[in-house]
Amino acid sequence: MNMKRYFNYCIVWVGIVSCLQSCSLVRDPLDSFSDVTEGINEAGEYVAFKDKASVLSHRQAMYDQIRNRQEHWYLDLLLVGDAHADNAYAGTTGAEVLPFENNSIEGSNSVLARDWSRYMEDVALANKMVQYVDSVNDNSLTTNERRQYKAEAKIFRALVYFDMVRLWGDVPLVTTVARDITSENIEEVYPSYFPMQSSEKEVYEQIQKDLLEAIPDAPSNNTANKTIFSKSVARAVLAKVYAEKPLRDYGKVIQYADELAADGFALEEDFSNLFGMNDNNTDAKKRNTQESILEGQFFAGNGNWVTWMFGRDLTNYNSNFTWAKWVTPSRDLINTFQQEGDEVRFAQSVVYYQTSWSNYYPASNYPFMYKIRSAVNSIIKYRYADILLLKAEALIQREGGDLNAAADIIDQVRVRAKLARLSSATRGNRTALLDALLKERRLELAFEGHRWFDLVRLDRVEPVMNAVYAKDSGRRTQVYPFTNFSYRMPIPQSILDQNPNLKQNLGY
Numbered sequence: 001m002n003m004k005r006y007f008n009y010c011i012v013w014v015g016i017v018s019c020l021q022s023c024s025l026v027r028d029p030l031d032s033f034s035d036v037t038e039g040i041n042e043a044g045e046y047v048a049f050k051d052k053a054s055v056l057s058h059r060q061a062m063y064d065q066i067r068n069r070q071e072h073w074y075l076d077l078l079l080v081g082d083a084h085a086d087n088a089y090a091g092t093t094g095a096e097v098l099p100f101e102n103n104s105i106e107g108s109n110s111v112l113a114r115d116w117s118r119y120m121e122d123v124a125l126a127n128k129m130v131q132y133v134d135s136v137n138d139n140s141l142t143t144n145e146r147r148q149y150k151a152e153a154k155i156f157r158a159l160v161y162f163d164m165v166r167l168w169g170d171v172p173l174v175t176t177v178a179r180d181i182t183s184e185n186i187e188e189v190y191p192s193y194f195p196m197q198s199s200e201k202e203v204y205e206q207i208q209k210d211l212l213e214a215i216p217d218a219p220s221n222n223t224a225n226k227t228i229f230s231k232s233v234a235r236a237v238l239a240k241v242y243a244e245k246p247l248r249d250y251g252k253v254i255q256y257a258d259e260l261a262a263d264g265f266a267l268e269e270d271f272s273n274l275f276g277m278n279d280n281n282t283d284a285k286k287r288n289t290q291e292s293i294l295e296g297q298f299f300a301g302n303g304n305w306v307t308w309m310f311g312r313d314l315t316n317y318n319s320n321f322t323w324a325k326w327v328t329p330s331r332d333l334i335n336t337f338q339q340e341g342d343e344v345r346f347a348q349s350v351v352y353y354q355t356s357w358s359n360y361y362p363a364s365n366y367p368f369m370y371k372i373r374s375a376v377n378s379i380i381k382y383r384y385a386d387i388l389l390l391k392a393e394a395l396i397q398r399e400g401g402d403l404n405a406a407a408d409i410i411d412q413v414r415v416r417a418k419l420a421r422l423s424s425a426t427r428g429n430r431t432a433l434l435d436a437l438l439k440e441r442r443l444e445l446a447f448e449g450h451r452w453f454d455l456v457r458l459d460r461v462e463p464v465m466n467a468v469y470a471k472d473s474g475r476r477t478q479v480y481p482f483t484n485f486s487y488r489m490p491i492p493q494s495i496l497d498q499n500p501n502l503k504q505n506l507g508y
Contacts, residue, residue: 046179046180048128048131048132048135048136048177049132049133049136050136050137051136051137051138051140051141052136052138052140052141052145054136055129055133055136055138055141055149058125058128058129059129059149059152059153061125062122062125062126062129062152062153062156063227063228063229065122065125065156066227066294066296066379066381067296067297067298067304067379069118069122070296070304070305070306070379071114071115071118072114072115072118072119072163073296073379073381074296074306074379074381074449075306075309075326076111076112076114076115077163077449078310078326078327078369078447078448078449079097079100079111079326079327080100080167080449080452080489081448081449081450081451081452081453082327082369082446082447082449082451082452083097083100083101083326083327083328084100084101084103084105084452085451085452085455085464085465086330086332086333086451086464086465086468086472087329087330087332087333087442087446087447087451088101088327088328088329088330088333088369088447089101089327089328089329089330089359089360089474089475089476090326090327090328090476091324091325091326091327091328091359091360092323092324092325092326092359093324093359096109096110096111097111097326098476099479101475101476102475102476102477102478102479103465103478103479103480103481103482103486104479104480105489105490105508106490106493106508107490107491107492107493107496107504107508108492108493109490109492112167112489112490112492113492113493113494113495115167116164116168116491116492116495117495119160119163119164120172120174122156122157122160123157123160123161123174124174124177125153125156126153126154126156126157126160127153127157127174127175127176127177128177129149129150129152129153130150130153130154130157130175131176131177132177133146133149133150133153134146134150144217147217148217148218148219150214150217151213151214151215151216151217151218151229152214152218152219152228152229154210154211154213154214155210155211155214155218155229155230155233155234155237156229157175157210158206158207158210158211158214158234158237159229159233159237159381161173161203161206161207161210162207162237162240162241164203165200165203165204165207166244166453166456167488167489168488168489168491168505169200169487169488169505170197170198170199170200170203170503170505171197171198171203172195172196172197172198172499172502173195173198173202173203173206174192174195175206176192178192178193179192181193191501194499194500194501195499195501196501196502197501197502197503200246201246201247204241204244204246204247205247207237207241208238208241208247211234211237211238211241212234212238214229214231214234215231215234215235218230218231218233218234219231220232220263221263221264221265223264223288223290224288225288226287226288226289226292226293226294226295227294227295227296227297228294229294230294231263232260232263232265232293233293233294233382235256235259235260235263236256236260236293236294236382236387237382238252238256239252239253239256239257239260239387239390239391240386240387240390242256243390243393243394243457244457245457250394250395250397250398251394251398253390253391253393253394254391254394254395254398256387257387257388257390257391257394258391260293260384260387264290265290265291265293265384265387266290266291266384267290267291267384267385267388267412267413267416268286268289268290268291268416269416271344271345271348271416271417272285272347272348273285273286273289274286274289274291274292274348274380274383275348275370275371275372275373275377276348277314277373277374277377281314281315281374282300282315282376283299283300283376284374284376284377284378287378290384291383291384291385292378292380292382292383292384293381293382293383293384293387294380294381294382295378295379295380295381296378296379296381297378298375298376298377298378298379299376300315300375300376303315303374303375303376304372304374304375304376304377304379305375306372306379307372307373307374307375307377308320308325309325309326309327310325310326310327310368310369310372311325311351311353311368311369311370311372311373312353312368312373313373313374313375314373314374315374315375315376316375321353321355322356323357324355324357324359325368327369327447328359328360328361328366328367328368328369329349329350329367329368329369329446329447330472330474330475331472331473331474331475332468332471332472332475333442333446334346334350334367336439336442336443337349337350337443340419340439340443341419342417342419342443343418344416344417344418344419345417345443345444345446348370348371349369349370349371349446349447350367350368350369350370351367351368351370351373352365352366352367352368353366353368354366360474361474369446369447370447371446371447371448380448383448385413385444385445386441386445386448386450388409388412388413389409389410389413389437389440389441389444389445391409392405392406392407392409392410392437393406393434393437395409396430396433396434396437397434401430403427403428403429403430403433404427406433406437407422407426407427407433410422410433410436410437410440413440413444414440417443417444422436434458438454438458438460441454442454456487461482461486461487462481462482462483462484462486465482465486466478466481466482483507485505485506485507485508486507488505488507489505490504490505490508491503491504491505491508
């Protein structure tokens with residue numbers, strides 16, 4: 001290697017080595033296993049997994065992300081999906097959360113920086129399984145098991161990138177595990193540690209590829225266990241992917257929605273089964289419902305802390321209820337529930353308590369989001385009502401759309417909520433029916449992190465969000481208007497500082 005160039009590389013690495021603890025310019029062969037690398041065998045070859053047990057441990061680590069890393073898998077998505085839209089206020093005046101309400105988000109936002117870093121950690125977990133499970137030297141690990149675990153990892157990677165691409169658009173597409181850097185290979189390996197962004201379309205294409213490849217080998221839907229990365233999870237995400245603009249194919253949205261119905265999914269008859277508690281508030285009312293596609297489950301003694309961020313924990317009523325909570329229901333959303341006469345879903349979505357603070361409402365009668373209400377409630381990542389309403393959207397939007405079939409689906413959801421069916425005037429008018437669909441999704445999926453992404457997908461951000469500040473008296477003053485640049489979040493500045501190959505999204 002050219003020593004002058006090597007010296008220059010070393011100078012660069014002095015400033016970034018702290019964020020790349022798993023690599024170094026000079027590295028002795030490892031003779032033991034660690035959390036970072038399983039080690040090097042006697043032939044000097046990298047060993048990712050020494051045996052089946054280490055594979056199973058890594059597989060469990062992927063699944064644990066849904067339960068144990070609620071910030072980026074759930075909490076922050078609700079901040080974007082509901083408080084950055086018209087469903088909610090930020091809830092507190094903290095500098096990290098208020099910008100999502102008043103539209104003053106910048107690259108310095110610590111919430112987005114946390115999320116980016118954790119999503120990339122998730123990608124690394126998935127990549128390690130995909131790349132190395134086939135090479136594990138343990139005959140007790142069967143061919144079918146290897147295929148299943150790889151399929152699960154591809155589904156997991158697709159879930160991660162689907163969240164990332166909807167937040168940021170162009171993101172680095174990393175599908176392999178970077179090799180350790182030495183003086184001999186630095187020119188070859190260096191770029192893999194500082195990847196450029198792939199286009200939004202390329203990221204969606206990778207998500208599509210991962211899911212389609214995973215379906216044959218992934219586990220089938222298990223009605224008794226909705227926590228697994230199953231074929232049905234892959235189908236649900238494919239339905240959502242094909243509804244988005246880069247790969248939009250309404251026929252495939254309908255296809256995968258129908259395949260989920262064939263897998264046994266249906267609306268739960270009682271809406272409260274999805275989010276409710278048992279009669280004495282000691283446990284969730286129901287888990288693994290026929291509507292739930294993927295959920296993280298929690299139990300007494302191993303509970304879900306994220307409920308502290310939204311309101312009360314009904315299993316420990318006064319715990320952590322001395323400070324203002326995130327994602328406070330907006331007056332605009334509450335008014336929409338009331339105008340629709342939607343008592344069933346409102347009762348499961350919003351609850352009122354007396355508080356010691358009054359940031360947005362009088363302390364004596366303060367509303368909170370209610371869909372996570374205890375440490376033993378499940379986090380439902382995907383559910384069938386979302387996909388069913390996407391099917392209705394596809395039926396409205398596709399060429400030669402079937403408005404009656406779409407209206408029937410919307411009515412199915414409305415009847416479950418004990419609401420009247422759509423009027424004949426709405427059913428026969430495409431624009432009116434699309435507006436009715438968007439409102440139905442808003443009420444059905446409130447506080448599940450969908451509203452912002454619905455507005456983005458249907459190009460409604462500017463008309464909806466630039467108007468809401470004037471009609472919602474409780475909303476903080478708007479800092480910047482919403483424009484076509486608002487559809488993407490800013491790339492965290494700390495990430496830009498680490499990787500000179502990344503470019504900030506326009507408008508930030």
